[in-house]
Amino acid sequence: MLRRVLRWISGGVLLIVLLLVLGTVVPRPFFADDANGAKDREILLLSNPIHTDIALRVDDDLRLVFAELQEGGIAVNHPAAAYLVFGWGGRSFYIQTPTWADLKPMPVLRSFTLDSSVMHVDVTGDFPADLAGVKRLRISEAGYQRLVAGIRASFARNDDRIEVVSGAAYGLTDAFFEANGWFNAVAGCNTWSAAMLREAGMRTGWWTPLPPLLRWSIDLHN
Template sequence: MERSKIKWIKRIKRILILFLCLMLIPVLYLLISLICTAITVNKTPDESEKTATIYLSTNGVHLDVIFEKKTMDSTLLKGIPNLERTRYLSFGWGDESFYKDTPTWGDLTFQNAFSALFLQSTTLLHVTRYQQRQVSWVPVKASVSRIIQLQKYILQTFELDEYKEKQLLPGIGYTDTDDFFKAKGSYSCFKTCNSWVNMGFKDSGLRACYWTPFDFGLLNKYTRIREKEEKAGVD
């Protein structure tokens, strides 16, 4: 009887240790993510003239980067429909099923989150058209050369067909002002929609996080810059 109790105690201990180890994984992920988010790369101000402005926005889930249409390369604009009355275009990248099924946090399910973070999946580029600038957008001042690099990064994310054309997926936008296109890459807990934008900034020489899966990483950095400029009386 005593031996049986000892065996059960050992089994319970093993289960508890395994449970604690499993619980430790998301805690470590969160801790490392926050540390990497706090580390700023490309801190040195761009010596070239910052004559252009792009924007960052979030719906609480997906971080987007926004360009004024007149500053965009024609190759990036090609294949995007209904541009006649458009003044601004936003771009975001993410898991296909997550984009389709989780437009807001209220639509999040365990299955959607697990599939996006841990399973191999297809991805999409989300393109939204705007007629005017939104108050919630966070401005990012940059040189023209940096913005050109960022646009090239976005262009290279589109999955092109055999005719080198962007592949529009008709009828799955949230409204009549946005569209989805097939994209390259696979979404994971290490490459999220937000880290995609951050990587574009990082590769283009713009101020960015070392790595971040969160939308607030870049937003906070540029919000602080805007607040400093406002205090200094800079337009």
């Protein structure tokens, strides 16, 4: 009986490893799109061991597109604002786990089942060129506009207005907003980042649920 259980566990682990490898090395989309134009725009992929964000440099056009964030407490118009940072994730885990020290069993459990989603937005200054966890990516103007539209469409709306999650923030410069879609460990924050990067004209792995897999697939397929 014990041997059978161990075989099942070993088989399950091997299957997960195989899916992760295939999810990284199989490109999505399968064929590259060469019609995106000159890559004049730079965006940032920010990552820690479990989560990725996308950062866009603040300019007048971006301020106009996301002007409504100002009402939610995001200082889009602050003269020192250099980047808007966007991340999508599960409500329970994302809001209740600002640091590893805040890790609790119930949010972790919700992340492995099904949870509603939120958008986390922060406004920051510039990032040092050699800062760990920052990957600089070049995309076309057309890809950039699709990316901005994809991020904007990720916000849930009520009467065409975004909805801030009251009392939910990590600090003084960020806020959480209601988002579209459902979250779980299979389709989580990093698969959202991958989908946004594909909107921008980049190729990613077919399924990249962890930040290292997403970064490796970007290097592999672009």
